[in-house]
Amino acid sequence: DETQTCTPKTHVFFHKKHKSASSTLSAIMKDWSKKNRMKMAKTPVPAFLGGYPGSFNDTLVRGLPDDDGKFDVILHHLRFQEENLKKVLYDDTVYMTSMRSPLSHFVSAFEFFYKRFANDKSMEVRAKGESLICWGAPYKQILNNEIGKTANEFIAAVGDNYDPNMPWHF
Numbered sequence: 001d002e003t004q005t006c007t008p009k010t011h012v013f014f015h016k017k018h019k020s021a022s023s024t025l026s027a028i029m030k031d032w033s034k035k036n037r038m039k040m041a042k043t044p045v046p047a048f049l050g051g052y053p054g055s056f057n058d059t060l061v062r063g064l065p066d067d068d069g070k071f072d073v074i075l076h077h078l079r080f081q082e083e084n085l086k087k088v089l090y091d092d093t094v095y096m097t098s099m100r101s102p103l104s105h106f107v108s109a110f111e112f113f114y115k116r117f118a119n120d121k122s123m124e125v126r127a128k129g130e131s132l133i134c135w136g137a138p139y140k141q142i143l144n145n146e147i148g149k150t151a152n153e154f155i156a157a158v159g160d161n162y163d164p165n166m167p168w169h170f
Contacts, residue, residue, distance in 0.1 A: 010038065011093040013085065016077045019108040020100040026075040038072035039065050041088065056081040058088050110151045114139035141166050 014029055016022035033040055042063035050056040056078045065071065070090050100108075142161045143149045149157075 008036075009092075009094045010036070010072055011090040012073050012075075013089055013093050013095045014073075014075045015080055015095070015097040016075065017097060018077070019105060019112055020098045022077075022098045025098055029073070029075050033073045033075070039063075039070075041071045041074045041076065050076075050078050050084070055079045056084050058084045061088060107151050110139065110154060114143075114149075114154070137167060 012029065012033075014022070014026055016026055030040070040063075041061050050058065051060045061071075069088065071088055072090075074085075074089065139154060140146075141163075142157050143154060144157075144161065
């Protein structure tokens with residue numbers, strides 16, 4: 001209807017999730033945000049914000065605006081914690097994410113995280129001090145450090161081997 005108008009939202013939170021097209025959607029929103037000169041949250045580690053994989057901590061966000069301490073846009077992987085997010089986002093912020101079929105999402109994440117980081121060498125600390133151990137370690141531990149297992153074998157092993165105290169169990 002040509003008589004209707006729409007006003008673009010100027011406060012946006014996009015909750016990125018692994019293996020669910022969130023990087024593509026985030027890139028589009030990042031370009032749009034830059035074009036419109038919006039205040040975006042910065043991270044010390046690319047794509048991860050506020051202490052990820054721990055719960056979101058507003059004190060770990062770089063580039064906090066001087067004027068009111070709020071961002072127009074956050075487009076990152078983080079552990080959603082509404083109370084702390086509201087400290088750095090405006091009241092009228094639109095919250096968004098991407099969704100994927102749970103089975104397809106699980107298989108994709110398993111293939112990416114376990115198969116990609118299924119040996120100790122691939123999880124070593126890199127030159128920039130980055131460690132990828134958090135991505136592969138839980139899969140390896142649940143599969144008794146065995147390499148080359150399938151998603152079905154992982155599912156079968158979880159009941160007996162999952163330990164909520166293991167590092168990186170999230």
